[in-house]
Every structure is written in C-alpha cells, then in structure tokens.
Amino acid sequence: MSSNGRPQYRIDFDLDTIISVITMEHSDPLVSFVEMWYNVFLWSLFSSMLVHTIASVIAFTTLRKHHYGKFFPVMIIFMGTFTPLTSGAASSAAIAFVYRASSLKMMPSYAVIWGVGQTLLAAAVGFTRILATL
Numbered sequence: 291m292s293s294n295g296r297p298q299y300r301i302d303f304d305l306d307t308i309i310s311v312i313t314m315e316h317s318d319p320l321v322s323f324v325e326m327w328y329n330v331f332l333w334s335l336f337s338s339m340l341v342h343t344i345a346s347v348i349a350f351t352t353l354r355k356h357h358y359g360k361f362f363p364v365m366i367i368f369m370g371t372f373t374p375l376t377s378g379a380a381s382s383a384a385i386a387f388v389y390r391a392s393s394l395k396m397m398p399s400y401a402v403i404w405g406v407g408q409t410l411l412a413a414a415v416g417f418t419r420i421l422a423t424l
Contacts, residue, residue, distance in 0.1 A: 305325065306328075308332060311328070311333070311398075311401075312332065312333075314398050314402070319396060319397055320398065320401065321395055324386075326386035326390065327386035329396070329405070330385055330386060330404045331379055331382040331405070332405065333401055333404070334378040335374040335378060336405075337406045337408075337409040339374075341409055341413060342370020342371075343370065345363075345370075346363035346370075347363070349366055374408075385404050
C-alpha cells in the first residue's frame with residue numbers, strides 16, 4: 291500500500307536487449323504480449339531501416355551532383371524510420387494481440403518472419419503502386 295491508501299502495482303517487463311533480439315540469442319518462445327510486440331517491432335524497424343539505407347545510398351550516388359537532389363536521401367532515411375515507428379508499431383501490436391488472444395507461443399524466428407514480412411509488404415505496395423489504383 292502506498293501512502294495515499296492505494297495499492298501499488300509493479301509491472302516487471304523482462305525485455306531482451308536490442309542486440310539479443312537481432313542476434314537471436316534466446317530460443318525460448320515468446321509468451322507475453324509485450325515480448326511478442328517488442329520482437330516483431332524491432333525486426334520491422336531494423337529491416338525497414340536497412341532497406342531504406344540501401345535506397346538512400348543509391349539515391350545519393352545517383353543524385354550527388356544535383357543541386358537539391360543530393361538531400362533527398364535524408365527524407366528516405368526519415369521515412370524508413372518514421373513509418374515503422376507508427377504503422378509498424380500498430381501492426382506489430384495487432385500480430386502480438388492475435389497470438390496472445392489465441393494463447394499461442396511465438397518462436398523468435400516467427401517474429402523475424404513477421405517483422406521482415408511487414409517491410410517486404412510495404413515495399414511491394416510501394417513498387418506496385420497498388421494504392422494508386424484504388
């Protein structure tokens with residue numbers, strides 16, 4: 291009990307470090323919602339950042355002599371980070387919610403597939419311009 295008469299609740303999140311998620315040090319199944327969300331989200335974030343970093347290097351080498359075009363890779367990097375922080379976090383939460391509501395355990399390799407799959411799906415939508423047809 292705290293001094294104001296309300297019970298204190300301590301939430302203990304035992305999240306792995308970013309390095310241990312990316313290197314897949316642990317092979318234990320992910321059970322809690324937060325563990326699942328965190329792993330899928332990190333894989334989505336870093337795979338998106340990798341793809342957008344490669345795209346920005348290509349854009350910079352192509353546009354390096356252009357007066358304004360050489361600054362375009364900065365926007366590519368920004369969108370490669372901002373998009374997974376917003377929509378990637380929400381879709382990772384939806385994936386983790388389905389697993390948790392179904393009482394399924396998620397293996398860390400499934401988190402990789404879900405995270406990288408989000409990046410690949412976003413890239414496919416961008417390349418096919420399917421949204422322009424709607």
